[in-house]
Amino acid sequence: MIRAMWSAASGMNAQQMLIDVMANNLANVNSTGFKKSRTEFEDLFYQIYKETGAPTSAGSTSPVGIEVGMGTRPVAVQKIFTQGDIVQTNNDMDIAIEGDGFFQIMQENNEVYTRDGAFKIDADGYIVNARGDRLQPDFAVPSTTTDVVIDKGGTITCLDSGGNTVASAEIPIYTFTNPAGLKSIGGNCYTPTPSSGDALQGVPGIDNCGTLSQGYLEMSNVDAIEEMINMIAGQRAYEINSKTIRTADTMLQTASNIVR
Amino acid sequence: MDQGVYTAAAGAMAMELRLAVIANNLANVDTVGFKKDHVNFEKYVKQLETLPLAEGEYQRVAEDVITKEYYIDTAQGSSRLTGNPLDVALIGDGYFAVSAEGGERYTRAGSFQRSVDGLLVDQQGNSIQGEGGDIQLGKGEVVIARDGTVNVDGQAVDKLKVVDIPEDKLVKSGRNLFEVSDGYAPVAAENPQIEQGSLEMSNVNAIQEMLGLVETQRAYEMFQKMMRTLNDAYGQSMRSVGSVG
Numbered sequence: 461m462i463r464a465m466w467s468a469a470s471g472m473n474a475q476q477m478l479i480d481v482m483a484n485n486l487a488n489v490n491s492t493g494f495k496k497s498r499t500e501f502e503d504l505f506y507q508i509y510k511e512t513g514a515p516t517s518a519g520s521t522s523p524v525g526i527e528v529g530m531g532t533r534p535v536a537v538q539k540i541f542t543q544g545d546i547v548q549t550n551n552d553m554d555i556a557i558e559g560d561g562f563f564q565i566m567q568e569n570n571e572v573y574t575r576d577g578a579f580k581i582d583a584d585g586y587i588v589n590a591r592g593d594r595l596q597p598d599f600a601v602p603s604t605t606t607d608v609v610i611d612k613g614g615t616i617t618c619l620d621s622g623g624n625t626v627a628s629a630e631i632p633i634y635t636f637t638n639p640a641g642l643k644s645i646g647g648n649c650y651t652p653t654p655s656s657g658d659a660l661q662g663v664p665g666i667d668n669c670g671t672l673s674q675g676y677l678e679m680s681n682v683d684a685i686e687e688m689i690n691m692i693a694g695q696r697a698y699e700i701n702s703k704t705i706r707t708a709d710t711m712l713q714t715a716s717n718i719v720r
Numbered sequence: 721m722d723q724g725v726y727t728a729a730a731g732a733m734a735m736e737l738r739l740a741v742i743a744n745n746l747a748n749v750d751t752v753g754f755k756k757d758h759v760n761f762e763k764y765v766k767q768l769e770t771l772p773l774a775e776g777e778y779q780r781v782a783e784d785v786i787t788k789e790y791y792i793d794t795a796q797g798s799s800r801l802t803g804n805p806l807d808v809a810l811i812g813d814g815y816f817a818v819s820a821e822g823g824e825r826y827t828r829a830g831s832f833q834r835s836v837d838g839l840l841v842d843q844q845g846n847s848i849q850g851e852g853g854d855i856q857l858g859k860g861e862v863v864i865a866r867d868g869t870v871n872v873d874g875q876a877v878d879k880l881k882v883v884d885i886p887e888d889k890l891v892k893s894g895r896n897l898f899e900v901s902d903g904y905a906p907v908a909a910e911n912p913q914i915e916q917g918s919l920e921m922s923n924v925n926a927i928q929e930m931l932g933l934v935e936t937q938r939a940y941e942m943f944q945k946m947m948r949t950l951n952d953a954y955g956q957s958m959r960s961v962g963s964v965g
Contacts, residue, residue, distance in 0.1 A: 464736075471746055478750065501751040504894055509737065528744065528757075529745075529894075535895070536843045540804055542803055703930065711940045714937075715940075718947055
């Protein structure tokens, strides 16, 4: 019965993690470029109660053994990199990536990656994100610029009031072999890990890289309805596991009552 | 002591085992590809009492009866649409083959990933087997056809290896993996049906398991009452036999 209690406790732990992850998803339902996570579970070890093929008292061998599982545990919190909704903002410095890829941002001398394309121009003319970190490669928009045009292929062109090109550059995007292996560092940014692989620089629209859309933002890919359903299911599963503990407890009490 | 007390004790122990199995099923109510275990003891008490004891046996051991009633329920779990291209669900029979530590293992948990080397792997990093061994996806866009053919950027690279294993040859090895017992060699599944962008969830039915919980608890109480009643009866006979009047 203690076995049952531990199994049920592992189930409660797992559901708690599911709710934690879900809460973070829901909290970020309006974060630009946010990617939802999903909790995955696996069953734990099995205790062999009786081996398959063991002899029985009747003289034959048992066709199947008995294995008793020890509960569950979270195995992964996987980020799901499906496309978020693309919304039109008409802001020249908002860029959405349609398809795979990340922007590279220099954050305190570290290269970090994001799909949050809500960029701004800082006092020195550099393209920065909301925290003031620069989009890579560094590019300063000249002060005479009146119009900034970014095409699907990542070419950024600055035009003055006469319609002449005053500066231009290419914005590369970066892809990863296994984006689910990226590490979230907050601020809508990710850093590479050994399991994501190194960032591979690409040109938007070429190979598997997504294309850029100026004047649009990619919203969070969290689906509120799906998360609400997860919340209900998670809460119920938590409750059910607590019932298992109560049952085991009652049975233990019964056992102790055999001797009066 | 008479056989009755042993029967009741064995019954109570069987209920403990059943509780452990239910607890594990309920803990895995959200585990992808999980298959519930069943233990059923309906015939248990009856057989203990009616079968004659073999020579040299002074007390019936319950295990052979229990074992007949133990199995892994391989019924289809509910499907959940995820839209994730590396999530695949098997519809109907079959198991995906996985190259794990200690040899080939089998799973119904189709939440796959792409490793840093571009291989199709499970959540543990074990590579999923195609008909030609490990499946190299590279970086491209993956489309998995209904028959398991893996296409990367429109090019067929391999076909998922799906095997059939009869229920009684399955042994759970934990971590969402199964192995086969007795050196059984699984055969390729005929016409497996695979759905990309879906996951097969656990086939544990919470209502059924809750009923099992109540039943187990009550049966346990009943066995305890049996033991107590028998004990009272022995006490009574010890006190009254021999006393006259």
